[in-house]
Amino acid sequence: MEAEGVIVVRELDLKKDLLEVEDLERRCEVGNSGKISLFTDLHGDPISRVRHSPAFLMLVAETAKEKEIVGLIRGCIKTVTCGKKLSRNGKINTNNNTNELIKPVPVYTKLAYILGLRVSPSHRRMGIGLKLVRQMEKWFGENGAEYSYMATENDNLASVKLFTDKCGYSKFRTPSILVNPVFAHRLGLSDKVTVMRLSPSDAESLYRKRFSTTEFFPRDIDSVLNNRLSLGTFLAVPRGSYSADTWPGSDRFLSDPPESWAVVSVWNCKEVFTLEVRGASLAARALAKTTRIVDRALPFLKLPSVPELFRPFGGHFLYGLGGEGRSAGKMVTVLCAHAHNLAKELGCGVVATEVSNREPLKSGIPHWKWLSCDEDLWCIKRLGEDYSDGSVGDWTKSPPGLSIFVDPREV
CATH class of the missing domain: 3.40.630.30 (Gcn5-related N-acetyltransferase (GNAT))
Known part of the structure; x- marks a missing residue:
């Protein structure tokens, strides 16, 4: 004290x-x-x-x-993870010449x-x-x-x-907070994409092998994925490449992945806190209510209605978003639609995520600008000596990477 x-x-x-x-x-x-x-x-x-x-x-x-x-x-x-280094692990043989296998590994702090x-x-x-x-x-x-x-x-x-x-x-x-409302109607998913739910162990394996060198990646990702608030990890792949019956596991999947794929996990913030927008005008409230009435009455119109944000509402947070391939952005859009429908079933008002401003897949994340924040600000301070192996030096002076991993426990 x-x-x-x-x-x-x-x-x-x-x-x-x-x-x-x-x-x-x-x-x-x-x-x-x-x-x-x-x-x-x-x-x-x-x-x-x-x-x-x-x-x-x-x-x-x-x-x-x-x-x-x-x-x-x-x-x-x-x-x-605060950075990465190159590690020489094992040997590979190319044209009868033995070379060291060099791969990036995370540096933790x-x-x-x-x-x-x-x-x-x-x-x-x-x-x-x-x-x-x-x-x-x-x-x-x-x-x-x-x-x-x-x-x-x-x-x-x-x-x-x-x-x-x-x-x-x-x-x-300066990451971006992207927020999308949950409409009264369900969103349709592309018939060219299959969405599968991964087990926590499969999700952990995929994240550690593909995203463990991403800045802010939590070393205890297994604790996050197995937390009761984590509603699941979902993988999008081209239709016909995999299904629940033919899924080989993350290790084999990553050894021979399809041309494009994407992944995201969902965290139930509604169980932790609720939000409420205050101070909106009566006209804004009336307009929002009208959109909901029309959407519920005529769901086939797929009207982008404004949910009831002027009373306490919950939300879901998307984390661990990533993927590879030229169609990965489109698959992220499908995953966001899947997350929207899950949020609708559980009575949430919004679906949100936070990504780096430089995130290549950012364009695939649907959001409403007036609900979102283009530039959240993260500030950092070095408290003492860096006990890593010296590969990173002073993290506070390091340039930003393309992606960051936002821990849902801190949302």
């Missing part, structure tokens, strides 16, 4: 602090507009967004005299993540956010984290200023 002036920073006591923390969350609505805000309801579990991570902590800031909670912060630690920093509107510009960040970073360091990062919106100037000017973070990556 840390006391500085009239503010005490301590660990969350879930039984004691629940109601106060919920009230603080409600007063700290977030959104990308001055008039429309997005309220997050964590279902009475303030640490629900981090409790699925290997190590996590939530701190609260309270006034020393009144014992009023005026700030909070969440943090977690995991091991992820212990990474901490800060999320959910909140300060009561009545106690802002008093240094409370800075105290919370510093105390969380102390915990990160005590638990061996080598880097810390956080995500915020580019136009959240107060947050950006706090982390870059006062906490020593630097701007690192």
